[in-house]
Amino acid sequence: KDGAGGDDGEGSKDVGAYGGASGNAGNGGIGGTVSPESAESNRRVMELLGGDEEATTEQLLRQVDGVTLEQYAEKYFNFDRKGMFGKRTTMEKILSWKPDVIRTSLRQLNTDMAAEAVQAFRNVTGFMGDRSSNKAVMDHASKLLNNMLLAPEELRDEIFCQICKQVNNNPSAESTEAGWQLMLIALAAFPPSSDLMTHLMSFCAANMSSSQGNVALLAELALHKVPKIYRDGPRREIPTRMEMEALREGNPVVVRVYFVDGKYSMLKVDSWTTAREFERMIARKLGCQTDKPFAVFEVSSSEEERVLDPDERVLDLVAYWHRMELEERQKKGKMADVEVFRFVYKVRLFFDVPDTDHSAVEMMYIQATHDVVDARYPCSEQDGITLAALQVQEEFGDHPGAGRECSYLRGNLGKYVAQRYFADGRETEVEEQILTLYVKLNGYSQLEARLSYLDYVKSWRIYGSAYFFAEPQNNREFPSEVVLAVNQKAILVVDPDSKEFLAEYSYENVVTWGHSATSFVVVTGNLARQTKVYFKTDQGREINSMVRLYVESAISQS
Numbered sequence: 001k002d003g004a005g006g007d008d009g010e011g012s013k014d015v016g017a018y019g020g021a022s023g024n025a026g027n028g029g030i031g032g033t034v035s036p037e038s039a040e041s042n043r044r045v046m047e048l049l050g051g052d053e054e055a056t057t058e059q060l061l062r063q064v065d066g067v068t069l070e071q072y073a074e075k076y077f078n079f080d081r082k083g084m085f086g087k088r089t090t091m092e093k094i095l096s097w098k099p100d101v102i103r104t105s106l107r108q109l110n111t112d113m114a115a116e117a118v119q120a121f122r123n124v125t126g127f128m129g130d131r132s133s134n135k136a137v138m139d140h141a142s143k144l145l146n147n148m149l150l151a152p153e154e155l156r157d158e159i160f161c162q163i164c165k166q167v168n169n170n171p172s173a174e175s176t177e178a179g180w181q182l183m184l185i186a187l188a189a190f191p192p193s194s195d196l197m198t199h200l201m202s203f204c205a206a207n208m209s210s211s212q213g214n215v216a217l218l219a220e221l222a223l224h225k226v227p228k229i230y231r232d233g234p235r236r237e238i239p240t241r242m243e244m245e246a247l248r249e250g251n252p253v254v255v256r257v258y259f260v261d262g263k264y265s266m267l268k269v270d271s272w273t274t275a276r277e278f279e280r281m282i283a284r285k286l287g288c289q290t291d292k293p294f295a296v297f298e299v300s301s302s303e304e305e306r307v308l309d310p311d312e313r314v315l316d317l318v319a320y321w322h323r324m325e326l327e328e329r330q331k332k333g334k335m336a337d338v339e340v341f342r343f344v345y346k347v348r349l350f351f352d353v354p355d356t357d358h359s360a361v362e363m364m365y366i367q368a369t370h371d372v373v374d375a376r377y378p379c380s381e382q383d384g385i386t387l388a389a390l391q392v393q394e395e396f397g398d399h400p401g402a403g404r405e406c407s408y409l410r411g412n413l414g415k416y417v418a419q420r421y422f423a424d425g426r427e428t429e430v431e432e433q434i435l436t437l438y439v440k441l442n443g444y445s446q447l448e449a450r451l452s453y454l455d456y457v458k459s460w461r462i463y464g465s466a467y468f469f470a471e472p473q474n475n476r477e478f479p480s481e482v483v484l485a486v487n488q489k490a491i492l493v494v495d496p497d498s499k500e501f502l503a504e505y506s507y508e509n510v511v512t513w514g515h516s517a518t519s520f521v522v523v524t525g526n527l528a529r530q531t532k533v534y535f536k537t538d539q540g541r542e543i544n545s546m547v548r549l550y551v552e553s554a555i556s557q558s
Contacts, residue, residue, distance in 0.1 A: 057208075060223055064202040069095065069164060072199035076157075078108045097170040099130065106161045109154060116151075117158045120144060124162050128178040138241055141182060145189045145238045153193045160192050164203050173212040180207075180218035181248045187225045188247055188271030190234040201226045214250070221250070228272045232311060237319035243271060253315060257282060257296065257343040259363075260370040271315050275308035282345050287359040294363060295348035301340045307348055307542065314343075349549055350464025350488050355451060365394070365450040368457050375418040377462050378499045385430065387453060388416035389437035394449035398442045399435075406435055461501070464488055468543055469496070470520065470535035478502055484520070484535060486546050488553075491522060505533075507551050515540030522547075 055063075070091055079088045081104060094106065105117035126133040127140040135143075148156055163186065167179035192200050204226065207219035239247070246253045252268035257278075259265075267281055275296055283291035298317065299305040308317070321341045328338035347367040353360040371377055372387055379387075396408055409431045413422055422430045441449070457463050465485035472478040478493060482502065485492040491510075493503040511523045511530055520540040523532045537543070 055224075055227075057220060057223065060201065060227070061205055064198050064205060067198045067202040068206075069161075069199045069203040072196055073106075073161075076107050076195070077161075078105065095165055096168050097130075097166050101125065101131070102162075105158055106165065107154060107158045109158065113152070113155050113158075116147065116155060117162070120147065120155075120159055121162050124159070124166060124179075124182065127182050128166055128175045129172075130166065130175055137178075138244055141185050141244055142238060142241075144182075145185070148186075148190060149234060149238060156190050157193050157196045159186060160196060160200055164200070167207070167215075173215075176210075177213040177215055177218065180215055180222065183222050184218065184225065184247045185239065185244055187222060187229050188235070188239055188243070191230040191232075192226065194230070197226060197230055217250070225272060232272065232274065232313065235313060235316045235319075237316050237323060239271060239315065240319050240322050243315050243319065247271060253318075255314060255318070255343065257345050258299075259366065260344065260346050261366050269314050271313070273314045274310065275312045275314060276310040278308075278314050278343075279345070286363070288363065289357040290353055290360050293347050293349045293351045293353065293360070294345060297344045297346060297348075299342055299344045305344070347464075348466075349546065349553075351553060355447075358447060361447065361450055361454070364454060368454055372457065373414070373416065373418055375420065376467075377457065377460060377465075379460070381421050383456075384417045384421055385433045386437060387456060388434045389441060390444075390449050390453045390456070391416050392434065392438050393441040393444050394446050394453065397446070399439045406438075409434060461504075462487070462492065462494075465492065466542075466546060467494075468520075468537055468539045470537040470539075473519070473534040473536055475533060482535075484537070484543060486543055486550075488550050491547065507547075507554055510547075510551070513544065513547055515544035517541075520544060 073091060073095060077094055079094065081089050081094075102118060102121050105114040107117070109117060122131070123140040123144040125131045126135060127137055127144070129137075133140065144159065148159055160183070163179055163183050167176045167183070170176040170179065191197070201223055204219045204223035208216050208223070210216045210219065243253055252270050254266050255269050255278075256264050256266055265282065265285060267278070267285065269278060269281075273281075279291055279294065279296050282296070283294065288294070296308045297305045298308060325338055325340060329336060332338060347364060350364075353364055355361065369387075369391055372379065372384070392408055400406055409416065413427055413431060416434065417430060444452070462485055465487040468484045468486065469481060470484050471481055472493075479495060479497075481496060483494040483496050485494050490504050490506040492501055493505075494500070495502055505522050505524050509524045511525055511527075513520070513522045515521070517540065518536060518538060520535045520537055520543045521532060522535075523530050525531050
């Protein structure tokens with residue numbers, strides 16, 4: 001089975017001030033001709049990207065063997081820099097440090113872009129300290145990135161070439177190191193074209209033997225980041241000052257990720273860390289042998305959430321949060337209550353995990369207790385009390401014994417059962433019922449208590465469901481608004497008021513499904529007779545993705 005529809009093109013490219021779509025334009029296209037040089041460039045790029053994501057320095061060096069920046073300059077640079085009748089400049093001069101501002105772009109660019117290139121060079125030299133400026137160093141970097149983030153790739157390539165020029169044969173070790181710092185800042189924000197990519201890498205490789213300050217280390221780091229930023233494409237946001245300072249100092253950025261029980265962990269990331277890499281880092285730190293069920297979510301202070309796209313960069317999202325907060329405070333005042341965001345690592349897909357994977361079991365257990373106590377699952381009072389007893393056993397071990405006071409629940413009842421069970425002054429009664437069952441669980445280990453809790457909730461039809469509000473279209477059997485509960489076994493249609501199950505579309509009976517920006521559709525039946533049901537929702541993409549992953553998992557296990 002497969003999902004119908006897929007992505008319906010709701011994503012769009014950002015268009016920069018120069019009228020060109022942002023992104024990499026060096027990957028060929030329909031109807032164009034490709035020169036032998038471009039074909040060779042593309043071949044090398046595909047070899048680089050087709051290898052291991054964490055290629056070694058030696059592997060990268062082999063890939064760019066025989067490639068030089070001079071080859072790129074020979075083809076793309078403007079050597080007639082003194083007018084039609086002036087003397088052509090030399091390769092050595094055009095690729096070497098210059099103490100004053102250039103008069104025109106290094107590359108052959110149109111008049112508007114050439115003027116922008118000259119201004120960009122002022123920011124490059126201002127950052128490096130090659131010319132005096134009233135601006136702070138980071139102001140030069142911010143302005144440069146702000147102008148280049150949506151610029152055509154020809155202008156982006158110009159910036160990389162300008163940095164190469166200013167670090168080459170530079171008499172100042174301090175300026176040279178600053179230039180390489182700026183190289184990393186640029187590589188954190190936007191990629192070179194496929195035409196420049198391997199030539200830029202070869203320039204990085206050539207500087208790995210430098211004896212100036214930290215240049216050799218910075219050049220090797222840049223060598224690794226060129227193919228990575230090319231693969232990921234340009235960012236959405238300019239890096240924050242904190243991120244740029246970390247890039248200058250060669251340090252990671254420490255990010256806090258929360259769990260549903262309120263605890264958190266601190267992890268080190270860099271400008272190129274994607275959500276998928278972030279998830280793997282968290283799983284490794286927790287000791288989970290499988291990370292398939294878990295994902296990182298963006299959660300707002302108003303409790304709205306979304307799962308991160310695998311290729312989304314963690315610090316790009318942090319920069320977006322930072323910009324949104326600044327804009328809100330500018331409108332409402334510095335001390336105003338504004339929406340803030342955080343990362344939360346939790347269960348997204350409720351797959352079974354091996355009992356031997358204790359860390360994964362703990363994650364599934366923490367999610368289950370959170371969802372039960374938060375009343376995400378409709379359950380009876382007796383179910384809630386039974387589960388609360390298991391939770392107490394898991395946390396505290398065996399009951400202290402007959403005649404000895406057990407005050408674990410006193411003042412903490414809301415941590416173990418949904419509030420509706422004791423909202424009418426029934427705290428003491430509910431505590432006694434939980435403790436009575438708790439005594440009977442003596443001998444259960446922490447793992448046994450967790451597994452028993454999970455086995456109990458897994459028997460529920462609604463267990464593991466993600467809820468999506470939707471409006472049925474052209475269907476009189478359903479109310480005007482329903483909840484779609486998507487879990488490992490089926491898509492359930494639930495009445496939001498009565499909590500009654502109105503329909504169940506088990507994956508065994510689903511022929512196909514699909515989505516658009518405003519809807520989700522599911523087709524059930526068989527080849528002879530089919531029923532198609534439409535739901536209006538702006539969560540169609542996430543529903544479609546979850547159904548696809550559950551169906552693929554079921555097929556792989558059949």
